[in-house]
Each structure stands twice: as C-alpha cells, then as structure tokens.
Amino acid sequence: MEKFIIHGNTRLVGEVEISGAKNAAVAILPATLLIDGITTLENVPNISDVKIICKILSSLGASVTWTNEHTVVVDSRSLNCTHAPLEMTSKFRASYYLLGALLGRCGDVEVGLPGGCNLGARPIDQHIKGFELLGAKVDCEQGRISANAKKLTGSTIYFDVVSVGATINLILASVLAEGTTVLNNVAKEPHIVDVANFLNTVGADIRGAGTDIIKINGVSKLTGNHTYSIVPDQIETGTFMIAALASGGDILIKNCIYEHMDSLSAKILEMGGKIENFGDSIRVSSSGKIHPTNIKTLPYPGFPTDLQPQMGVALSIANGTSIINESIWDSRFQYTNELIKMGAKITAQGKTAVFEGVDHLIGAPLYATDLRAGAALLVAGIIADGVSELYNIHFIDRGYEHIEEKFRKLGTKIERVNE
Ligand code: EPZ
Numbered sequence: 001m002e003k004f005i006i007h008g009n010t011r012l013v014g015e016v017e018i019s020g021a022k023n024a025a026v027a028i029l030p031a032t033l034l035i036d037g038i039t040t041l042e043n044v045p046n047i048s049d050v051k052i053i054c055k056i057l058s059s060l061g062a063s064v065t066w067t068n069e070h071t072v073v074v075d076s077r078s079l080n081c082t083h084a085p086l087e088m089t090s091k092f093r094a095s096y097y098l099l100g101a102l103l104g105r106c107g108d109v110e111v112g113l114p115g116g117c118n119l120g121a122r123p124i125d126q127h128i129k130g131f132e133l134l135g136a137k138v139d140c141e142q143g144r145i146s147a148n149a150k151k152l153t154g155s156t157i158y159f160d161v162v163s164v165g166a167t168i169n170l171i172l173a174s175v176l177a178e179g180t181t182v183l184n185n186v187a188k189e190p191h192i193v194d195v196a197n198f199l200n201t202v203g204a205d206i207r208g209a210g211t212d213i214i215k216i217n218g219v220s221k222l223t224g225n226h227t228y229s230i231v232p233d234q235i236e237t238g239t240f241m242i243a244a245l246a247s248g249g250d251i252l253i254k255n256c257i258y259e260h261m262d263s264l265s266a267k268i269l270e271m272g273g274k275i276e277n278f279g280d281s282i283r284v285s286s287s288g289k290i291h292p293t294n295i296k297t298l299p300y301p302g303f304p305t306d307l308q309p310q311m312g313v314a315l316s317i318a319n320g321t322s323i324i325n326e327s328i329w330d331s332r333f334q335y336t337n338e339l340i341k342m343g344a345k346i347t348a349q350g351k352t353a354v355f356e357g358v359d360h361l362i363g364a365p366l367y368a369t370d371l372r373a374g375a376a377l378l379v380a381g382i383i384a385d386g387v388s389e390l391y392n393i394h395f396i397d398r399g400y401e402h403i404e405e406k407f408r409k410l411g412t413k414i415e416r417v418n419e
Helices: 022-034 048-059 093-106 125-133 164-174 190-201 234-246 258-270 305-316 335-341 371-383 403-409
Strands: 002-007 013-017 038-042 063-068 071-075 108-112 137-141 144-148 156-158 180-184 205-207 213-217 226-229 250-254 274-277 281-285 294-296 321-325 345-349 352-356 365-367 387-391 413-418
Touching: 002 371, 013 403, 022 038, 022 048, 022 071, 022 093, 022 164, 022 190, 022 234, 048 063, 048 093, 093 108, 093 125, 093 144, 093 164, 125 137, 125 156, 125 164, 164 180, 164 190, 164 213, 190 205, 190 226, 234 250, 234 258, 234 281, 234 305, 234 371, 258 274, 258 281, 258 305, 294 305, 305 321, 305 335, 305 345, 305 352, 305 371, 335 345, 335 365, 335 371, 365 371, 371 387, 371 403, 403 413
Parallel strands: 013 250, 038 226, 156 180, 294 321, 365 387
Antiparallel strands: 002 387, 002 413, 038 071, 063 071, 108 144, 137 144, 180 213, 205 213, 250 281, 274 281, 321 352, 345 352
C-alpha cells in the first residue's frame, strides 16, 4: 500500500493539463463491444479504473492494445464471452455498462453486482426497469446480475430519478434494438453527451443527448475503423479550480471545457476567486480570502456531487459559515471527519453539513474513504500548515492520472511512498 506525504502551506501556481474524462472513458470502452470492428480511442485517462475495464474487455475476448499512454485500440470482432469475471466486475461501479453493451450486442450478459465507492445506497433499479421495457429478462442473485433477450425492441422509458448510469446503460442497450427508444428524464452530464457523440460517430442514431429526452433510432450495425477522442474531465478540471481558490493560488488549467464548469465557476466567483476563460483553458486565481457560500449538489447543470468534498475543503477555511446540502448520495460527508482532525469546524448530519470557517488547517494523518474524498484531502494537505500523510491513495489513482506529478508542477512538495 502506498501513501502520500504532503508538505503543506503551498500556494499553487503554474499550469496543469487535464486528462480525458474517467466517467466517459469507463462507458465508451464497454461501448466498443457494440461494434463488430476496430475502434481507436484517444485522450484515454491512464487511471486504474480504465485499466480494469480494459482487462475485463480482454477477458471477454476483445483485443485491447495501448498504442501510447493515452490511446487504446479495441478490436471487438473476437468477442467470444458474455459472462464477465465476477471478481473484477464486482470491484467497481462502471462494470454495469457491460450490461447494456453486451445485452445490446449479444442478447446475453452476466456481471458481478457493481461495487464502487461507498457513498451510501447505490441501487440500479432504473437500469433494470429499462432493460425489461426493451424486452430483456433480468435476474439478480448471489452477487451477480444477468440479463438476456432473444430480441430487444425500442420502448419509451421514464426514469424515476435522474441517473447517469441508467441513462448511459439504456443508450447502450437500445442503439442496436429494433425500432425507436425514447428515454425521458435523463441525465445531461458532459459524459452522457460524449458517449452519444462516440456512438453516433460509429453509426448510431441518437438525438437529444444533453437535454431531458433522448431518442434512439435503432440501427442494424455499428461500424469499425473510427477514431474518437474522449472529452476532458470535468471533475478533474473542477478539482484544480478549487485547489487554486483554496490555496490562494493562480493556475492555468489546460485542455478543459469552460462551459462544463458553469455551476462551479459561479460559486468560485461568489467566494472571491477570479476566473478567465481562454476557450480550451481556464485561469483561476485567488487572494486566499474565501467568502462563505451555500451549495446544494444536483444533477448537471447543477453543482456536481463529485466536487462537493473538494469544495468542503475550501469552505472549511472561508471567512464565515457555509452550508452544503448533498442531494445525490446518502453518505458523502465521511471526509469531514478527516478535516475535523485538521482543525476544521464542521457539523455533518445526514445530507447536510455546516462549515464554520477557520483561519487555517493543520497537517495530520488522513485517510481517504473514496475517490473524491481522497482528492479533497490531498488539497487539504497542500493548504494546511505542516506535513500530512494521506493513506488509501489507491482510491485517488482510480480517477486521477499522475496526480502527484501534476500538483508537484504547481509547487507542491509531495512524495508517494510505500507505507
Ligand atoms: C455516476 O454514478 C458517477 N460514476 C459518480 O461518480 C457520480 O457521483 C454520479 O454519477 C452522480 O453524478 C460513474 O459515472 C462511473 P447515478 P452513478 O445513477 O451512475 C439514484 C466518481 O467519483 N439511483 O447518477 O452510479 C442513486 O442512488 C463517481 O467519479 C437510483 O435510485 O450515479 C443516486 O442517488 C462517484 N436508482 C442518484 O440516483 C438507479 O437505478 C444518482 O445516481 C440509479 C441511481
């Protein structure tokens, strides 16, 4: 097991390059299984979740080759298995995309019940309801979920909750179905649009991604020999924007999409930060004096739950009292216990946390409880007085590529060492 040793009191200054989006990559890689051909994906983040999904695709018979650090070529012509290894699929969340992709291509699939970060209950009832409406039989037993159908037929599906995973999974399952599928009350995150753009590039007919209703006209096949570049990571971009604000720094964040950051930018401006838009890069600077604010997490274009812990770090040193209301996940304030060890004054109860800003945080031994909590605690260590040791950094490696190198280039003294 590895840990980070972080020397704090750092004002982050310089440039950082954003990687491809994790949550797009972990959906687009399974989507390549729908194609009876070769697909080249560029701007693929080199992170552990992506490496696991590549291993799973290989275990199903697809040929997966990294041609450079960020380019993956998948040849799905050799797909010969629809039952994914349980020990690999049950470890992480995005394995549920194999359900939609393999059901769509082969009419048969079995995976381990998806695991992932412990953020409270993570049901997949909306995925299952959608597959059943397309004509599939779905069974969940003994830690596995299987689905099969002789034929999938387009249907109208209304989602009871706005779900990223269910929206993408039903897109995957319906692109090759017979007839038209209409998905109502869908998620609109940038990675939803990216998955639809990818599938349209390879021959699908998906309309409306990025709005509340997506219409998919089934096609008979998707074609190979296409190259697609994955969208920049909205959450990594936001993590560095918040790090600039919290450290009183000045960071030029390159290879990102300004429009995806509207809800965060609005909050950073309210909190006293400055933002400049250069098209595909954003500069965030701050004097270090942070005004308090209130935040409620919501589906896109609302404030992303995946940036809530990082924002909690900035609010813990704001000049006054702030409230965060987490409306997506039941259990996403575990990181506040670690911030309290650093001197933060936070009262978290249920889905609400009250932050009474303190002058500064103090370095401490810190334990990441999930991916975004880990990123938040890394930022906390960077701005705190003294040295912090951050444990469980395998969570961070799931979603951030070379994170310590990126922060080192911005002036952080940070080492990755074996525990
Ligand atoms: C995706 O998870 C992301 N993961 C999460 O990011 C992110 O926090 C989440 O979307 C919300 O933006 C991936 O893309 C791999 P949901 P997902 O289905 O798809 C409820 C990260 O750090 N719900 O949009 O699992 C659910 O309980 C991770 O990168 C149902 O009730 O989230 C939650 O309250 C953590 N029934 C809400 O909907 C369902 O069938 C949103 O969940 C599905 C979801």
